[in-house]
């Protein structure tokens with residue numbers, strides 16, 4: 255392809271959420287895996303105030319978002335949102351969490367008419383909100399764990415009443431902020447009835463991140479993650495990854511620190527179960543209204559039941575992430591996967607009627 259016909263790809267990373275460091279690692283990996291024959295990459299940093307900056311390459315390879323932010327004034331130039339359509343042909347969105355993976359930036363890009371990777375406003379908003387995703391999956395007839403929602407105002411007014419509602423969920427529970435990722439603010443409480451103070455501390459810990467908390471029955475099964483790629487009825491699931499942890503649940507460090515946990519692809523279950531996991535993942539993907547790609551997390555129970563507890567409209571994209579693990583298993587290099595996700599974005603935006 256002649257130089258001047260290469261598409262300009264804005265790679266968006268950093269952001270306002272507690273997952274900004276994960277996003278920086280994702281964005282860097284995407285930027286370095288753009289097929290240079292087809293694409294020109296423009297790395298773009300979103301700072302904690304939500305402002306955009308053009309990143310020179312020496313900022314892309316900084317260790318943390320704090321390191322990047324400290325150098326923005328000296329080494330980077332502001333990029334106004336309104337100028338994006340003139341600067342890029344498509345955005346590869348490597349933002350995670352609030353404002354990045356929840357419909358906010360997707361809405362801004364829709365207004366600007368800039369195609370972007372992954373799901374649209376609604377799919378992102380539904381999936382980042384755990385109570386909403388839970389309700390949607392239940393409405394579609396998927397098996398979901400018993401759960402309840404605790405609202406900050408109710409908790410402040412009547413904690414004993416709320417503890418009573420939680421007791422109906424089960425004695426072993428997982429307490430999660432409504433809208434976080436990477437296990438931030440998550441606690442597991444075993445034997446909650448005998449440990450009301452632990453349960454209250456877990457609710458308070460989750461409420462530090464949001465005004466609502468989802469309390470789910472603890473699932474004692476095999477935790478898995480499945481990447482699904484494609485638009486509409488052409489969506490296909492990669493080979494599921496099994497995760498193992500030494501902790502009560504997969505913690506932030508388990509997810510990102512080398513050596514803390516194991517990711518085993520394909521999961522150590524028989525071929526028929528792998529097929530079932532993949533087929534169910536595609537059904538969840540379509541129920542959530544996902545586009546491009548997504549990561550569906552859940553549990554395979556000893557009795558064979560499959561429960562999807564965490565449908566994510568995006569995935570961490572560090573070199574050792576589920577995305578690249580599973581793509582490799584399918585024979586796709588990181589460059590080929592990034593290329594496919596960009597092609598899917600352009601196709602979805604060309605076919606849409608109104609915002610995605």
Ligand SMILES: Nc1ncnc2c1ncn2[C@@H]1O[C@H](COP(=O)(O)OP(=O)(O)O)[C@@H](O)[C@H]1O
Pocket residue numbers: 399428430434435436437438440470471472473474477503504505551563564
């Ligand atoms: N119902 C559950 N039973 C057992 N463990 C759970 C359950 N829900 C979540 N977890 C554990 O907590 C972790 C974080 O929860 P998850 O819903 O995946 O949120 P996140 O968006 O932070 O990834 C999971 O990786 C899993 O280890």
Ligand SMILES: [Mg+2]
Pocket residue numbers: 436551564
């Ligand atoms: Mg998860």
